[in-house]
Amino acid sequence: MARVLSGIQPSGAMHIGNYFGAIKNFVIEQGQADAFYCVVDLHALTQNVEPEILASNTLDLMAIYLASGLNPDVCTLFLQSHVVEHTQLAWLLECTASMGELRRMTQFKDKGGDQEGTRVGLFTYPVLMAADILLYDVDRVPVGDDQRQHLELTRDLAQRFNHRFGEMFVIPEATIPAVGARVMDLQEPTRKMSKSVSSPLGTINMLDEPSEIERKIKKAVTDTDGEVRYDTAVKPGLATLLSIFAACEGVAPTIIAERYERYGDLKRDAAAALIEELRPIQQRYREYRDDPVALKAMMELGAAKARAVASQTYRRAADAVGLVAP
Ligand code: ATP
Ligand code: LTN
Numbered sequence: 001m002a003r004v005l006s007g008i009q010p011s012g013a014m015h016i017g018n019y020f021g022a023i024k025n026f027v028i029e030q031g032q033a034d035a036f037y038c039v040v041d042l043h044a045l046t047q048n049v050e051p052e053i054l055a056s057n058t059l060d061l062m063a064i065y066l067a068s069g070l071n072p073d074v075c076t077l078f079l080q081s082h083v084v085e086h087t088q089l090a091w092l093l094e095c096t097a098s099m100g101e102l103r104r105m106t107q108f109k110d111k112g113g114d115q116e117g118t119r120v121g122l123f124t125y126p127v128l129m130a131a132d133i134l135l136y137d138v139d140r141v142p143v144g145d146d147q148r149q150h151l152e153l154t155r156d157l158a159q160r161f162n163h164r165f166g167e168m169f170v171i172p173e174a175t176i177p178a179v180g181a182r183v184m185d186l187q188e189p190t191r192k193m194s195k196s197v198s199s200p201l202g203t204i205n206m207l208d209e210p211s212e213i214e215r216k217i218k219k220a221v222t223d224t225d226g227e228v229r230y231d232t233a234v235k236p237g238l239a240t241l242l243s244i245f246a247a248c249e250g251v252a253p254t255i256i257a258e259r260y261e262r263y264g265d266l267k268r269d270a271a272a273a274l275i276e277e278l279r280p281i282q283q284r285y286r287e288y289r290d291d292p293v294a295l296k297a298m299m300e301l302g303a304a305k306a307r308a309v310a311s312q313t314y315r316r317a318a319d320a321v322g323l324v325a326p
Contacts, residue, residue, distance in 0.1 A: 002139040004033045004175075007040035007080065007132055009195075010057035011047060013205040014064050016274070017193035020180025020247040021144030027069040029142055029175075035075035036136050036306060037065060042080050042087065042128060046121040047196065062295055064206060067284035078302030080132065085307070085314040089131035090124070092317055093157050096164070097127050101156070106149055111196070130154040135310040137170040145181040146192060148174055165320040169313075180247035186220040189236035204244075207282055210275045217241065217271040228260045238263070245270040248277045 006026060008018060029035050039061045044054055058079065070077055080086050103114060105126055112118045133141055133154050141151055151174040158169040183193045187202035194203070204216050221237040230253045232239040242253040245266070249256065260266040288295065319325065 002033045003036070003137060003170075004029050004140045004142060005036040005038070005133055005136050005138040006142050007038040007043070007129075008061060009040050009044045010054065010061040011044045011049070012057060012195040013207065014061065015183075015193050015195060016204045016206060016244065016278075017144065017180075017183035018195070019068070019206050019278075020183055020244070021146075021177065022142065023065070023068045023070075024180070024247075025142045025175070025177050026065075026075075029140075030070060030075040033140070036078070036138070036309075037070060037075060038078050038080045038132065038306070039065075040080045040129075040132065043125060046119060046125050059292065059295055060289065062299065063285055063289035064281070066288045066298070067281045069281075072298045072301060076302050076305040077298065078306045079299055082299065082303035083135075083306045083310050085135055085310040086128065086131050089135055089310075089314050089317060090128040092321055093127050093130055093134070093161070094124055095321075096160055097124075097153075097157060101153060102126065105153065107146070126150045126153050127157070130157045133172050134158055134169045135313045136306075137309075137313065138172045139170060140175045141172050142175045142177075144192075145176050148176065161317070165317075168317055168320055177247075179243060179250070179252065183244060183247075184236065184240040186216055186237075186240060189221060189240045204274070206278060207285060208278075210279075213275055213278075214271045217267050217274070220267065222263050226263070228257050228263065228266060230254045230257045238266075241266060241270050245273055248273040 006022060008014070008022060014023070026035070026037050039058055041054065041058050044057070062077070065077060066072075102108065102123055108123060108125070111122060129150050130153060134157075143151065151172065155171050158171050162168050185191045185193050185199050185202035186204070187199055191197070201216055201219055204213055208216070220241055222241070223235050223237060228238065229235060230239055230242050239253065242256050245256050246253040315325065
């Protein structure tokens with residue numbers, strides 16, 4: 001059975017980009033593969049976050065995972081910091097990665113880049129991500145389109161390690177969803193919807209009230225030519241709405257476009273479809289979030305399952321580079 005792994009940072013409210021680009025596919029994959037999903041809390045430390053906010057965001061994300069349909073009896077659901085081998089393997093990989101290849105990462109450049117005050121953790125972030133993946137002999141990594149370059153780096157690091165120290169790591173592939181891989185901001189549709197860039201009207205959160213969802217979709221930027229057509233270059237605002245609607249229905253955006261003549265009708269039905277898609281998740285979320293004892297037990301179970309795999313891979317890699325076993 002193929003193995004998959006993915007992770008999301010607990011860095012704020014989950015938006016529908018995270019849902020359609022990642023979480024929805026995690027749920028599908030858990031039935032088809034040996035699936036590992038983590039909350040990458042160590043990655044969230046690359047931003048300047050208050051300790052209590054990080055802790056609360058972490059539990060929020062665990063509850064979102066569960067409410068979205070991830071089942072801890074079917075997949076392995078865990079917290080990155082609970083499995084110490086992630087940071088240990090990251091160090092071994094950092095000692096093979098070059099400054100040049102990390103400097104080329106566009107996410108690093110977008111989030112501040114090469115300046116005197118930039119955190120070292122932000123720079124080495126993709127190496128920790130590579131460790132997350134390579135520890136588990138993963139075949140596929142379901143992520144949104146923005147993670148493509150990080151996956152390429154992971155493959156390069158794995159190949160280099162294998163070449164230098166002997167066959168060690170499985171070379172993983174990214175699986176990017178056909179629809180929903182890049183949900184754009186509703187107000188600035190040339191930029192991806194994002195947790196870290198504040199855009200109150202442009203971002204729809206998974207836990208937004210139905211009235212809020214309707215309002216944001218109604219106010220979404222379109223254009224003035226009035227023709228319903230899927231064209232990301234010429235009509236990026238409309239294309240964003242069409243892809244959100246399409247991701248709810250599981251069809252191509254062009255199919256949705258054929259059904260409509262007026263922007264108003266399209267907006268009304270897109271909002272209704274999205275509200276329906278999120279309704280069951282929102283209902284279940286509160287139950288999980290309000291039960292910290294159950295959340296803790298679930299995280300312990302996940303960490304034990306993850307550790308069993310990660311500790312073996314780490315030891316193999318440590319032996320290979322010449323670290324003497326304890
Ligand atoms: P940040 O703004 O802090 O970078 P983010 O919103 O991009 O955060 P991440 O935690 O980096 O969220 O990403 C979690 C997952 O969601 C990743 O698989 C990523 O590819 C996916 N994702 C994030 N934003 C979008 C988006 N706008 N469209 C589709 N997928 C997305
Ligand atoms: N870098 C990713 C989050 C992430 C991840 C991973 C995704 C950290 N480790 C391992 C897949 C596999 C992001 O910003 N979305």
